[in-house]
Amino acid sequence: MKRRNLLAIIAGAAALRPLAARAQQPKMPTIGVLVVSSAGAERFWRLFQEDLRDRGYVEGKSVRFEFRSDPGQGDRLPELAAELVRLKVDLIVTWFTPAALAAKQATRDIPIVMALAGDPVATGLVESLARPGGNVTGMAAVGAALAGKCVELIRDLLPSAQRVAVLVNAPDPFSKPFLEQIRLSSAAIGTAIEPIMIHSAEELDAAFSAMEKDRPDAVIVQPSLPVKRSAELALKYRLPAVSFVRAIVDEGGLMSYGVDEADAYRRAAIIVDKVLKGAKPADLPVEQPTKFELVINLKTAKALGLTVPQLLLARADEVIE
Numbered sequence: 001m002k003r004r005n006l007l008a009i010i011a012g013a014a015a016l017r018p019l020a021a022r023a024q025q026p027k028m029p030t031i032g033v034l035v036v037s038s039a040g041a042e043r044f045w046r047l048f049q050e051d052l053r054d055r056g057y058v059e060g061k062s063v064r065f066e067f068r069s070d071p072g073q074g075d076r077l078p079e080l081a082a083e084l085v086r087l088k089v090d091l092i093v094t095w096f097t098p099a100a101l102a103a104k105q106a107t108r109d110i111p112i113v114m115a116l117a118g119d120p121v122a123t124g125l126v127e128s129l130a131r132p133g134g135n136v137t138g139m140a141a142v143g144a145a146l147a148g149k150c151v152e153l154i155r156d157l158l159p160s161a162q163r164v165a166v167l168v169n170a171p172d173p174f175s176k177p178f179l180e181q182i183r184l185s186s187a188a189i190g191t192a193i194e195p196i197m198i199h200s201a202e203e204l205d206a207a208f209s210a211m212e213k214d215r216p217d218a219v220i221v222q223p224s225l226p227v228k229r230s231a232e233l234a235l236k237y238r239l240p241a242v243s244f245v246r247a248i249v250d251e252g253g254l255m256s257y258g259v260d261e262a263d264a265y266r267r268a269a270i271i272v273d274k275v276l277k278g279a280k281p282a283d284l285p286v287e288q289p290t291k292f293e294l295v296i297n298l299k300t301a302k303a304l305g306l307t308v309p310q311l312l313l314a315r316a317d318e319v320i321e
Contacts, residue, residue, distance in 0.1 A: 028063060029063055029090040030066060030088075031057075031065050031066070031089060031090065031091050031092075032065075032066045032084035032087065032089035032092040032110075033045070033093045033095075034068050034069075034092060034094045034102065034103055035068070035070075035094070035095040035099055036069075036098055036224050038223075038225075038227045038228065038247065039228040039250065040223065040247035041095055041096075044095050044116075044261065044265060045067070045095075047265045048268065051268075052269050052272065054269075055270070055273045066084055068080040068081075068083065070098075077099055077101075077102035078106065081099075081102040081103045081106035082106045084110075089110060091113060091276060092107070093112075093272060094112060094114050094115065096116065096117065096224050097117045097119075097174040097224065098171070098174075098224060100114045100120070100125050100136065100138075101123065101173060104125060104135070104136055108134065108135055111135055111137075111280075111281045112135055112136040112137075112281065113136075113137060113138040113268060113271050113272050113281070114136065114137070114286070115138060115265055116139050116264055116268075117138065118140075118144060118174040118177065118178065119141075119144050120138075120140050120286055122176075123173045124173075126286055129286040129288065132281055132285070134282060135281050136281055137275075137285070137286055138268055138286060139267060139268045139271075140287070141259055141264075144174075144178055144180065144181040146257060146292075147178045147179075147185075147222075148181040148182055148184060150220045150242045150243065150255075151164060151182055151186050151193075152189065153257055154191070154217070154240070157254075157309065158217055158306075160217075161191060162191065162192060163217055164192070164194070164219070165216040165218075166193055166195045166219070167196050167204075167207060167219060167222060167225055168197050169198055169224045169225045170197040170198060171199065172224045174222075174224070196211075198225055201225075201226050201229070204225070204230060204233060205233065208233040208234070208236070208237050209237075211237060212237055217240070218242060218254075219239050219240070219242070220241075220242050221242070221243045221248060223244060227243065227245065227247045227251060227253075228251045231251035231252040231253040235300065235303065235304075238305075239304075240254040240301075240304060241253035242257075243258070244256060244257055244258035245258055245261070246258065246261065246295045249295045250320075252297065254296070254301060254304070255295065255297070257293070257294045258293070259292060259293075260291035260293050271284060271287070294316045294318075295316065295317060295319075296308060296312070296313065296318075296319050296320070297319075297320045298319050298321045299321055
C-alpha cells in the first residue's frame, strides 16, 4: 500500500474516533419537575437537587431539568404537565398531590415520581402502596393523619382553646381526607372546627379579615395553599398558625409537625435514580415517611404574647428564636 493511502486511512480513522466516542455516550436524561408554588416548594427544589447531585446527576453535565411551577392553587398544573409531556421528558417529579394528579392525567407512559403526595391511594394516584400498578410511585406524605396531630398540638399549647379555623384548599383533592382527620381529632378532644374553603389565592386576605370579627383560638393551614401569605396574615391578625409543613414556621407561622422533608426528598431522589436506571414505577412500592419533626417558632410565640409550655418545647426537634 502506498504511504499516501496509508496516511489517509489513519487520518480518517482518527477523525472518526471522536464521533464513535460520542455515539457510545449515554443519552443525558431530562427530568420534568412539576410543583405547586409556595415557600415549601423552594426548599424542596433546593434539597432535591442536592440529593440528586449526591447520586451523580449534575445539571447540564449528566441531567437536564425542565422546572414548571403553578403560582396559584393548581389551575395551570394540567397545562404545565401537558407541556412537559410534549417535551418528551424521561421522567416527571411532582411535589404535592395536585401536581401528581395533573401529571398522571397528562401521561400514562412517562414515569412519575412523587416527592411527596398526601394519601396517594385515596386520591387515585396509585392502586396500593405496595403495588402502585401504573406509571406513578414515590413518597406518600401521610398528611391526613398529621393534620389531626395539628389539632392536638394546639390544645397542648393552648389548653383552653375551643375553636380552631381550618383553611382548606378547595380545588385540592387531598382536602377531603385532610378535613376528615381534623374533624376526627377535634371530636375526640372536644374542640370545635370551622372549615374555611379557599377557592383561589385571592380569597386568603378576606378569610383572615372575616376571622377578626369572631376570632378562633388558632388556624390550621392546608399545605397546598400559599403558605407564606397565610403566615404573614396570621401574624397580622395575631392568630397562631399551624400546619404540617415546616415552611409555615420558616415564614412566621407558630408550629409545624410533619414529615422530615430532607429525609423524604433524599429517598425520592433514590427512587428517581432507580427509575432512570430502568426500574418500572409499577414495581417500586410507594414509600412512607419514617422520620417526623416538630418545629416551633418561639419568636412568633413572643410576638403573639404566648408562652410555650416547657414540655412542648422539650418535644420540639427545632426551635426558631
